[in-house]
Structure formats: structure tokens, C-alpha cells
Amino acid sequence: MEALRGRTAAVDPNVWHERVLAADRVVVDVGTGDGRSVLRMARAEPNWLVIGLDANAERMAESARRAMRTAAKGGAPNAVFVVCLVEHSPDLLHAIADEVWVQLPWAGLLRGVVRGDEPVLRGIRSLCRPDARIGITVGTDIWRPPVPAEIADLAVITPDDLRGPLAQRYRRAGLELLAIDERARDVTDPERAASLTSSWHRRLEASRAGASFLIIEARPLPPGAAALA
Numbered sequence: 001m002e003a004l005r006g007r008t009a010a011v012d013p014n015v016w017h018e019r020v021l022a023a024d025r026v027v028v029d030v031g032t033g034d035g036r037s038v039l040r041m042a043r044a045e046p047n048w049l050v051i052g053l054d055a056n057a058e059r060m061a062e063s064a065r066r067a068m069r070t071a072a073k074g075g076a077p078n079a080v081f082v083v084c085l086v087e088h089s090p091d092l093l094h095a096i097a098d099e100v101w102v103q104l105p106w107a108g109l110l111r112g113v114v115r116g117d118e119p120v121l122r123g124i125r126s127l128c129r130p131d132a133r134i135g136i137t138v139g140t141d142i143w144r145p146p147v148p149a150e151i152a153d154l155a156v157i158t159p160d161d162l163r164g165p166l167a168q169r170y171r172r173a174g175l176e177l178l179a180i181d182e183r184a185r186d187v188t189d190p191e192r193a194a195s196l197t198s199s200w201h202r203r204l205e206a207s208r209a210g211a212s213f214l215i216i217e218a219r220p221l222p223p224g225a226a227a228l229a
Contacts, residue, residue: 004082027051027097028053031054031086031102031106032054032060033056036063037103038079039076039079042078042079043074043076043079046076048078049078049080050076051080053084054081055085060083086109087120087123089126089127093127097128097129100127101135101137102135102136107150113136113138114157115154115169118173121174128219131219136216136217137215139211140157140214162177162180174220174225176218176225177216180217181214181215181217182212182214182215183212
């Protein structure tokens, strides 16, 4: 596995296992984008190991550089940035996460979540410890006109989709849906942001007023349970 620390560098497996064991909690942010949310959480929870995954190294580069600073200058040695697609995550990330977040996904990650693509969902499942919790938040207002060309062929996801055949696709990939919640609010307002109870939702960064979300909470199924779906 290679981590982005100003530049990509190989991670010593023995050192990595020690870091995972020493952490009070391991959180993985899939499709982290610029990685700012990872950096903020790592600073706020210095005893946690907070990992950002994204296929775009350039977007994470600034946060990775900032993480290398001293704590007095805003650094966070417990923040780790890994360049990869979730469906091709390295073995050292498998079965280590207490929490997995997918916050406002885009591109292939969004398609995987909305369509229930097995490689993407299995990739998310692979990160999880048996008792992990998964939080997926899709910004549904992206389907308001004018719809971006990148998702013009992608139907908006609804709660009914997740209670129907899509739920079975999640289950076949090893994920059980626990809760589905639709919310329409301006989460840039501090009082409204504070009302979002789950940890990943409180850390959402919505840049647009009146944003709407579909929030999915899930857990990993035990090995073999997916085959029964």
C-alpha cells in the first residue's frame, strides 16, 4: 500500500498493523475528494486513525501536505490518504474500519451506489470490521435541472429504490440496509447542521442552499449471508 504524504510512499505492513491496533477507532472516508473532512476529523480525534480514499491524488495533495505539519501548525499524523478506487483497495485496508463514509459521491462511486454495482459495494464491504457501520449520503439535488452531463443517463435514487430490488443488490454485495432517510435542508446553517445526528452527517459540507440528501445507513453482513440473498 502507498500513502500520500506530500508524495506517495510505501507503507510498512508491520508499522501499519500497529497503528490500526493502537487507534481507538478507525474511520475510512471513501471518495474523500480534497480530504479536508478527513483532516478536520483527525485533528478533532487524535486517538483515531482517519483514512481518506480517492482515485485523484492531486485533489488530496494539499490535505496530505497539511497533515504532515506539526500539531501546533495544524498537522494530523493520524490522517492517512490513499490513492485508489474502493473496488481496488489494498489488502492493508481490508477489515479494519469501524466506520465507513461515502459522502456526496461522484463519478464511478456515485454510479456504484445508485445502481448497486457489485464491485463498488463489495469494495466498501471489504473495508469493514464485522461490527462496522456504513453511512452513505447522496446529494439528490444534483438531479435538479440543469442536470450535469456526467449524470444525465443516471436516474435519481429514491427510498423506494432502496426498499426494492436495489436492496437485494446491496445484500448480494454483503451489505444490509438499516435506515433510509430523505432530508431537504440547508446544512450550511449551524443549527441545522447540529441537528444531523450521525457523525458523518454532521461533517457534511454543503455548498448550496436548500440542498437535499438521501442518507443510507448500512452494516456488513456476516460472511456467507450475502449468498443467501
